[in-house]
Structure formats: structure tokens, C-alpha cells
Amino acid sequence: MLGLKLPTDPRWVDIAQKNIQEILIDHAYCEQKAASHAISLMVNFPEYPQLVETMVKLAQEELSHFEMVLQKLKERNLNFGAERKDPYVNDLYQFIRKGGRRESVLIDRLLFAAMIEARSCERFKLLSEKIDDEDLKKFYRELMISEAKHYTTFITLAKQLCGHIENIDHRWQEWIEYEASIIKNYGTKEFIHG
């Protein structure tokens, strides 16, 4: 699944489907944070027109997914709620190289985003296959496809913008290894990356 080294603990789907409201609220915030990260990338790297154009489109798409998740809550008469921390994403964030070349930060921020898309895609796939709810099965199958596309978008951008500076496949393998070392600690909570 997009090169991830460790699959999610299969018990996670059971935990998730017993807490649909929590999962949907957390999912909505994942979409919002993806939109905010895309905006932040374009503000921080305005010298790359291709990045700016792609990120503004992506931010809009993530916000439309946010709306779709809100709609799912509404259909089920479930309230939206406050954001919870996402320790998995915070753990991943630590792997972004600080200082050094500007391009190293850009590469890592793109791979950080690709990594979250890849893991979200794997989790959405699990939900689409195993959740005991036909409507949500369908919903997560659609969104899984989007996440896979976004993963590709980020990897492709990293190669196009910075492939002449660093071997992106090699750095991606380092991200894969790092992610495998932290995902072991997750899979037991009712969050998308819980």
C-alpha cells in the first residue's frame, strides 16, 4: 500500500467503528489540517509557481472534503466538536530537517505530506473494506482514491522541484523507515491516525 512498511493493527477498525462520531470529527480536522498545510506550503515557498498553483487547488479540494465529512455527521444527527491532538502527525513532523538548505525543508515538507496521505489512504482503505456500514464503506472508498492521488502529487512535486538536488526515492525510503518506527505505537485509538 503505497510502500508503507507496516500495516495498521487490524483491531483498529473495530475501535473506529464503535466511535463513528469521534472518527468523523477527527477526519474532518485531518482534511482541515491538510488544507492549512497546503496553504502554508504556498506561503512559505512562493518562488515555485507550480507548487503555489497545485497547493491552492489542493487546499480547496481538502476543504470540500471537510464539507463532505460535516455532511456525514449531519446525516447521522451527530454534532461536530473540538479538535483533538494528532500525536502521530506531531511525531512525523519531527523528521523534517530543520535549518540547512531551503530545498531540504521543502523536500521534507512535501514528503511529510505524502506520508500522511499514504497512511490516511491505508486507513481509509481498511474502513472501506471492513466497516460495518454500507454508506461509510462507499464514502471511504472514494476518499481513499483522493488520498492516493494526493500522495502521488506530493512525491511528483518533490521530484520535479528538487529532484536535481537530492535523490527523492532515497529520502522517501528514509521517511518510510521512520514512519514504520512510530506507527508501531498507534492503532489502538478512535482517530484516523490513532
Add this chain to the structure above:
Amino acid sequence: MLGLKLPTDPRWVDIAQKNIQEILIDHAYCEQKAASHAISLMVNFPEYPQLVETMVKLAQEELSHFEMVLQKLKERNLNFGAERKDPYVNDLYQFIRKGGRRESVLIDRLLFAAMIEARSCERFKLLSEKIDDEDLKKFYRELMISEAKHYTTFITLAKQLCGHIENIDHRWQEWIEYEASIIKNYGTKEFIHG
């Protein structure tokens, strides 16, 4: 013009039209910051469904305006560039009540946004009337209409969500007075709020 107390120094349009690239870049960031502020409002006040639904739509609209401004730069073979500080917005931000009731912060954040929309609307109107460029005249007339609608959206939301807690018209008058006290210091730079 939407109740603003002081009009913009008329010399501002001359300064602006001599620096189209600067104005367009700054304008793009105004749209981006409006989108980011809308996202921040919905994340900070998730208990108001009407606010969340309106802000996610608004954020998407602001991002589509960002794209329109990028397109104008492109058509003129002008590059996008780095963000500049917006001291006018920072000055306005100081007037948001800190601490106290949660609703007071919400009211002020909505009126802060309404104020920026109102002043931007006035500036866009000036550009649409006085700039020596037919294409940009038309562009700013369209965007002026959007800003006026957004101004109404924020005032209406403040009344609907918090009108039972505070007299919104009265608080808005305080914002108008405060804004008049700071706008005197502006009107001389090649920024939307410069």
C-alpha cells in the same frame, strides 16, 4: 461606504497603479489571509454549525480569488513573490478583546474580519474607478462586490450568533471609531491596506 468614517487618501491610487506587481502580490496574500482566518474561526468555534458551514465556503471562495489574482500576475508576465507584513491588519487585531467571555472574542473576530472586508471593499472601489487599466478596473469592480457581500456575512453572523449577548451595532461603531483612528496613518504605500 459600509459606514467607514474616513475615506482613503486619494493619492493612494496613484501610488498603487505605479506598483501593479506589488499591489497584486499583496492582494493575493490578503485573499490567502482571509481564507486562513476563516479556517481559524471554524477551528476555534466548532460549536456553532452555522459559523463552520459559512467559514468553510468563504475559505474556498477566498482561495479562488487568490487564484484569480495569480492569474492576473501571469497574464502580465509578473512573478508572484514573498508576503509582506500588513501593519494595518496588525493594528486592527489589537482591538480584539482578549480573555473575558468566549462570545466577546467571537464577536470581535467577526467584526475584525468585517472591518477588513469593508476597508478592502473601499480600496477596491477606488481601484475600480480610478486605476488607469480597463482590465483591472473590471477585475476590482467584481471583487469589490464580493468584499461587500463578505462584510455583510460577518456582520449578520455576529448578530445571529451573539446578538442576544451584546448590541452588535454598538460594538461595530466602536470598531468604526478605532479603525478611523488608525487608517489616518495609512494611504501612502503600494499595498492594499498600505
